[in-house]
Amino acid sequence: MKRRILRTGAVIATLGMGVTMLAACTAASEDDPSKPTAITMLVLGDKPSNGRLEAMLDKLNANLKKQVNATLDLYYVEWADWQTQYNVQLLSGDDNVDLITTATDWLFGWENAQKGAFLPLSEDMLKENAPKTWAQVDAAGDWELTKLDGEIQFIPEDNYTQYTNHGFFYRGDWAEEAGFPGGEITKFEDFTKYFQWVKDNKPDAYPWDAASGASNDAVLTGYLQGHTDQMTLQGVSAGNYFPYTTSESDPGTVTSWLMEGDELLGAAELAKEWNKIGVWREDSLNYDGDTREEFYSGLSGADQHHTQTFLTQIVDNMNKKQPGSNPKMFYWGEENGNLYKDIKTHGAMAVSANSKHPEKALQVYDLIRNDKTDYDLLNFGIEGTDYVMQDGKLGFPEGYDPSKDALGSNFWGGRMDEYEPLKVSDAPNLKDVYADLDKVARDYPYSTLIIDKSSIDPTLAAMGAVLSEYIPQLNYGKFDDPAKAIAEMRQKLKDAGYDEVRESLQADIDEWAKDHPLK
Amino acid sequence: MSLTQTPRRRKSVWGQVKSSRMLILMCVPALAFFIVFNYAPLPGIWIAFTDFNYRDGIFGSPFVGLKNFQFLIKSGMLWDLTRNTILYNIAFIVLGNILQIAIAIMFNEVRLKFFKKITQGIMFLPYFISVVLIGVIAFNLLNYDTGALNTLIKQTGGDPLKIYSMAGLWPLIIIIIHLWQSTGYGSIVYFAAIMGIDKGLFEAAEIDGASAWQRIRFVILPSLKPTFIILFLFSLGGIMSGNFGLFWNLIGNNATLFSTTDIIETSVYRMVMSQNNFTTSTAVGLYQSLFGFAIVMTANWLVRRMNKDYALF
Numbered sequence: 001m002k003r004r005i006l007r008t009g010a011v012i013a014t015l016g017m018g019v020t021m022l023a024a025c026t027a028a029s030e031d032d033p034s035k036p037t038a039i040t041m042l043v044l045g046d047k048p049s050n051g052r053l054e055a056m057l058d059k060l061n062a063n064l065k066k067q068v069n070a071t072l073d074l075y076y077v078e079w080a081d082w083q084t085q086y087n088v089q090l091l092s093g094d095d096n097v098d099l100i101t102t103a104t105d106w107l108f109g110w111e112n113a114q115k116g117a118f119l120p121l122s123e124d125m126l127k128e129n130a131p132k133t134w135a136q137v138d139a140a141g142d143w144e145l146t147k148l149d150g151e152i153q154f155i156p157e158d159n160y161t162q163y164t165n166h167g168f169f170y171r172g173d174w175a176e177e178a179g180f181p182g183g184e185i186t187k188f189e190d191f192t193k194y195f196q197w198v199k200d201n202k203p204d205a206y207p208w209d210a211a212s213g214a215s216n217d218a219v220l221t222g223y224l225q226g227h228t229d230q231m232t233l234q235g236v237s238a239g240n241y242f243p244y245t246t247s248e249s250d251p252g253t254v255t256s257w258l259m260e261g262d263e264l265l266g267a268a269e270l271a272k273e274w275n276k277i278g279v280w281r282e283d284s285l286n287y288d289g290d291t292r293e294e295f296y297s298g299l300s301g302a303d304q305h306h307t308q309t310f311l312t313q314i315v316d317n318m319n320k321k322q323p324g325s326n327p328k329m330f331y332w333g334e335e336n337g338n339l340y341k342d343i344k345t346h347g348a349m350a351v352s353a354n355s356k357h358p359e360k361a362l363q364v365y366d367l368i369r370n371d372k373t374d375y376d377l378l379n380f381g382i383e384g385t386d387y388v389m390q391d392g393k394l395g396f397p398e399g400y401d402p403s404k405d406a407l408g409s410n411f412w413g414g415r416m417d418e419y420e421p422l423k424v425s426d427a428p429n430l431k432d433v434y435a436d437l438d439k440v441a442r443d444y445p446y447s448t449l450i451i452d453k454s455s456i457d458p459t460l461a462a463m464g465a466v467l468s469e470y471i472p473q474l475n476y477g478k479f480d481d482p483a484k485a486i487a488e489m490r491q492k493l494k495d496a497g498y499d500e501v502r503e504s505l506q507a508d509i510d511e512w513a514k515d516h517p518l519k
Numbered sequence: 520m521s522l523t524q525t526p527r528r529r530k531s532v533w534g535q536v537k538s539s540r541m542l543i544l545m546c547v548p549a550l551a552f553f554i555v556f557n558y559a560p561l562p563g564i565w566i567a568f569t570d571f572n573y574r575d576g577i578f579g580s581p582f583v584g585l586k587n588f589q590f591l592i593k594s595g596m597l598w599d600l601t602r603n604t605i606l607y608n609i610a611f612i613v614l615g616n617i618l619q620i621a622i623a624i625m626f627n628e629v630r631l632k633f634f635k636k637i638t639q640g641i642m643f644l645p646y647f648i649s650v651v652l653i654g655v656i657a658f659n660l661l662n663y664d665t666g667a668l669n670t671l672i673k674q675t676g677g678d679p680l681k682i683y684s685m686a687g688l689w690p691l692i693i694i695i696i697h698l699w700q701s702t703g704y705g706s707i708v709y710f711a712a713i714m715g716i717d718k719g720l721f722e723a724a725e726i727d728g729a730s731a732w733q734r735i736r737f738v739i740l741p742s743l744k745p746t747f748i749i750l751f752l753f754s755l756g757g758i759m760s761g762n763f764g765l766f767w768n769l770i771g772n773n774a775t776l777f778s779t780t781d782i783i784e785t786s787v788y789r790m791v792m793s794q795n796n797f798t799t800s801t802a803v804g805l806y807q808s809l810f811g812f813a814i815v816m817t818a819n820w821l822v823r824r825m826n827k828d829y830a831l832f
Contacts, residue, residue, distance in 0.1 A: 084791050091797065093573065116574030212772045239790070282663030283683040285773040353573070454570045458587050461790060461799045462594035468789060469774045478684065478775055496593045 036061075037070045037360040041099035042089065042352075044107075047076040048408035052386060056407060060368075060377040067371070068363040072378075074409065090117040095354035098361040101413045102154055104345040105234045110450050113153040118350040119358050120151035129362035130155070132370040133414070145344055145447050155365065157347030160415040163307035163437055164342050165331055166218065168208075169295065169314050170302045172326030174198060183326055187335050188226045189270060191302070195279045198301035209291045209300035210280040216472035217241060218304050219274070223267035224257045225333040231340055234444070235451055236505060239464025241471055243493075244505055248338075251445055251518045254505045258467075259490055259498060268474045268482035275477030284476050296321045307331060307437065315427040341441045349413030369414035379415065381407040395424040449512045456504050459497035466492045567801040587802040596786060601810070604782040608758040610694050611701075616751065618702045620743060623709035624735055642703025653696060654768025661692075686779045693769060693780065697762055712746040713739055748822060748829040755818045759811035760784055783807050 047053075053074070061071040075097055077086045090100070090112055100118065102109040112118065126134040133155060137143055142158040168191065172183030178197035185194055195207035210218070217240075224230070230245040233254065243256050258264055274280070281287050294300040296317050303314070310329045318327040333339045349365055351358045367374045380387045380394060386407050388395050396402070402425075422430065453460075470489040472478075479485040536543065562577070567587050569580040591597045622642065629635045660667045661682045669679035682688060716739065724734050763784040770780045772789075783803060791800045823830040 081792065087797075091573065112573075115572040216772065282681055283658070285775060286658055286662065286683050286771055288771070457570075458590040458799055459593065462590035462596075464790065465590075465594040465596050465786065468772070469777050472772060472774045492595060495595065496590070 036065045037357050038073060039070050039098045039357060039361050039364045040073045040075050040096055041101070041349075042075045042077060042097045043101050043410040044077050044079070044082060044086065044412070045408055045410040046078050047074075048406060050405060052381060052405065052407050053409060056377055056381045056386070056409070059382060060374060063371075063374055063377070064364060064367065067367055067374075068360065070357075070360050070364050072364055072368070076410075087112075090115075093354055095352070095356060097352050098355040098357060099365060099413075100350045100352050101410075102348045102350045103412075104348070104447075105343055106346070109154065109345060109348060109350075110148070110235055111453060113148045113350075114450075114453070117353055118153050119353045119355060120148075120153060121155075121351060121362075122152075125359065126152070126155075126362065129359045130366035130369075133362075133366050136370075142344055146348065147448075148450060154345070154348040154350035155414065156344045157349070157412065157414050158344035159417055160347065160420070161417055161434060162342055162346070163434065163441075164346065165307055165333075165339060165437075165441075166221070166304060167307065167310075167329050167331030167334070168222070168302050168304050169310055169327060169329050170194065171318075171322070172328045173324055174202070174301060175328065176326075177201070183328060185328070185330050188223050188330075188332075191330075192270070192273060192277070195274060195301065196277055199277055199279070202301065205299050205301055206281060206294070207277070207279040207300075208274075208302035208304075209289075209294045210284050210304075210476070211287050211289055211291045212285050212472070216285075217475050219271045219475050220264065220267045220471065222304075222332040223270060224263050225338050226335045227263045227266065228257055228261070229336070229338055230255070230257045231338070231444075233446065233505065234343070236453075236456075236460070236501075237464075238460040239468045241464065241467045243463060243467065243498075244502065246446075246509075248442075252509060252513055254502050254509060256498070256502070259493065264474075265483055265486055268477070268479070268486060271475055272477035272479070272482055280476065285472055285478070298322050298325075307433070311427040311430045311433060312423065312425065316425040337440045339437065339441045340444045341438075343444045343447050345447065347412040347415070365414065368411065369416065372419055375416070375419045378409050378411050379419075381409075389421070390424060392421060393424050393426075394421045445518055446509070446512075448516060449509065451505060451508050456501045459501050462496035463493055463498060463501070466496055564801065564805055566798055567805050569798065571798050587798045588806065590799055591803065591806065596781075599778065600781060600783045600786055603779065604759055604761055604784075604807075607690070607693065607761055607782060608754075610690075611697055611762070612751065612754045612758070614694065614698060615701060615705060615754075616747060618698060619706040620709050620740075620747070622702060622706040623713055624739060626706070626710055627713045627739070628731065639703070642706070644703070645700045646704035648700070650762075650764035650768045653700070653765065654771075657692070657696070657769055683773060684775050686776045689770070689776050689780050693765065696769070697765060700765070708750065709743060709746060712743055716742045745829055749831065752815065752818060752822065752831050756811060756815045758814050759807045763788070 057072065057074075064070050064072055077089060087108065089097070101107065102112065102118070104110050123134075137156060137158060140158055142156050143152055145156055145158070146152050146154050168185075170185065170191075174183075174197065175185055175194055176183040178194050180190070180194070185191060198205055198207040229248040231248070232242045233244040233246055234242065236242060236244050243258050244254055245257050246252070246254055291300055292303055292305075295303040295314075298321075305314075307329065310327070314329075315327050318325050331339065351361050355361055368378050369375065376383070383389070385397065386405075388397050396405075427433065466489060470485060470492075474482060474485060474489075530538065566577050566580075568582055568584060569577065570583050570586075571577065571580045575581075626635060626639060629638070658666075661669075663669055663679055663681050663683065666682075668682075672679050720738050720742075721734065724738050729737065761782040761784055763782075766780060766782055766785050767788065770776050770785070784807075787800050787803045787807075790803070791797070819831050
């Protein structure tokens with residue numbers, strides 16, 4: 001904590017200087033042609049200390065030197081306090097970072113673009129320095145997704161399929177014993193029966209060992225998604241929560257499933273019932289243990305996270321650690337098909353407004369995205385030590401321990417489907433699952449909607465404070481009278497300025513919809 | 520200044536600097552520290568009054584007046600946060616000082632040097648235990664499902680307590696933990712002050728036949744008064760900031776307890792952590808500082824009115 005304060009203090013202290021430098025800084029090229037240009041890429045994650053990253057970078061940089069006379073280094077924003085650290089890093093105007101991992105749904109892409117953190121990329125600049133990337137994104141018609149006031153702000157990771165929709169992971173073997181044919185649970189409320197069975201029959205396990213943290217709204221969201229046709233409006237967060245929604249039946253109207261209708265009460269009452277059964281620890285709001293490990297150890301009947309997590313980690317781990325557990329996933333909205341695809345800017349790469357070598361940065365990016373050798377090195381490491389290919393699948397050498405030996409290069413701003421082999425640890429039916437989801441899932445209609453947050457930010461902060469008090473308690477069934485608590489919360493949100501923000505968002509959508517007709 | 524001192528010719532500024540150059544040199548690191556960390560960031564406060572963007576920087580961004588402060592009132596948090604913060608600090612300061620003085624006096628009465636050193640060491644230790652660890656220990660003791668306390672209650676046939684849902688209980692828990700953590704360490708200043716009392720006073724009291732209690736009542740306590748007032752004023756300076764780490768590690772995101780445990784710092788921390796919003800959090804920080812400043816000034820003014828010598832300035 002103290003270190004954080006000191007660091008933040010130091011950043012703010014240098015801010016005065018940083019800001020003036022920012023104004024004076026044009027992208028001057030001071031390259032000495034004989035010396036390779038060092039490009040730094042900001043990535044998120046904990047920097048691995050096993051030496052494998054450095055070994056990979058040595059090889060990758062040897063290539064990059066030959067190809068474009070540049071080297072790549074990674075700058076990590078670690079997971080501890082990452083939201084703050086990430087934004088402080090951009091705020092500080094550090095000119096040592098050239099490439100910045102961003103995203104418009106979870107990494108404040110539009111907000112940082114509006115605040116001028118990224119260098120607008122001209123067509124010519126892209127065509128000249130990142131021709132392959134330019135052509136691919138252009139062919140897909142995706143540059144439109146990245147423009148602010150007509151200027152391209154970042155490069156989308158638009159050629160990589162993933163599903164980061166949330167849902168329950170549970171044990172098919174237990175579900176079958178609990179009376180679900182084939183171990184398939186197909187309705188959110190049916191988990192009551194499953195949880196009750198776990199409670200009655202597996203005394204060592206919690207039905208769902210849930211921990212306090214960012215996902216303090218899983219029960220509510222899971223229920224609401226399956227009982228309404230509403231979808232979250234992204235980029236409008238109040239604290240950890242996304243209160244505003246639109247609906248499929250009326251996509252042009254901003255509303256909120258937290259404010260309107262009886263579904264929230266239904267969700268809260270189900271949560272109360274689950275709390276009574278003892279689905280989670282009484283003190284789940286203070287418990288911060290590793291619940292995924294509990295699930296792997298057979299001490300929890302459920303876990304919740306992305307489809308992606310399920311297919312690439314859970315299935316493999318459960319099959320190894322709990323043989324015969326027949327891991328299953330139920331995703332939120334499964335019962336009514338209320339599901340949206342990941343947006344194409346769920347991963348993206350920006351060039352820092354303060355980069356001294358923006359052209360070189362783009363040249364490097366073009367290679368790590370499109371040159372198969374460079375791509376494999378950055379994403380998978382060195383063949384033989386970091387990975388081995390087995391029958392066309394990516395596997396790991398003898399004795400490889402993912403928790404110790406991971407490469408951790410965390411390149412989430414330009415992965416390509418065609419370069420991604422199946423991994424031996426992936427669920428064997430990964431492609432089928434994606435294909436099935438593709439049939440149901442819809443495109444997020446507001447990908448190009450940029451919300452003017454400057455006027456609503458303070459109100460969202462006030463709403464965030466109210467939500468952080470009520471949502472976790474509703475979610476874990478802690479109110480004796482959920483109806484009363486919901487009424488109270490709604491009143492407080494109104495007092496905080498819910499309607500004001502709703503109107504402002506409505507105006508943004510109305511304006512945007514003039515050029516982007518909603519079906 | 521004594522009256523008999525002969526007036527000397529005043530040195531020039533340069534002369535003064537030259538004659539105390541070693542002293543000035545010794546001050547440089549401290550001055551640098553305060554300039555860098557306490558004064559240089561001050562202009563950054565301006566960010567609380569702007570709609571900040573990177574392109575225009577702190578001073579170029581549009582001025583929005585008090586808009587960033589509005590949410591404090593709108594969210595209905597202002598009163599609860601201010602009340603909690605102040606009440607906790609008053610409890611910390613008042614109980615803390617009383618306990619610290621009591622402990623210091625007790626140490627002073629202990630004659631066996633070996634025993635004195637050992638007990639002092641033990642009283643000191645909690646100060647060095649990380650609050651993260653304290654949070655974990657508290658959870659292991661108090662949680663409903665597996666906590667030591669509830670296990671004991673269950674084994675003796677009672678109904679376990681949902682301590683992490685009992686908002687009314689937490690002020691007590693927090694105050695007790697805070698005192699346990701800080702009293703031993705805080706008592707050292709008082710102990711030093713007692714050691715500094717003129718030995719002649721004790722001898723005189725003994726000759727006059729004062730009992731131990733009377734020595735404490737009439738010699739030690741009055742001599743501790745200036746120390747007490749200075750420490751009291753110092754702690755008032757921090758009255759708007761609590762023991763953040765302790766609160767955060769004990770309560771975390773448990774909204775059930777917020778009504779009685781949320782202080783300004785924890786709420787700001789939650790806000791910055793979950794929202795990409797420096798302007799509003801700076802606004803809260805500024806509110807906290809200004810309010811704290813007003814309290815110190817008022818208290819100092821009151822002390823000055825009662826006894827000029829005891830005031831800080």
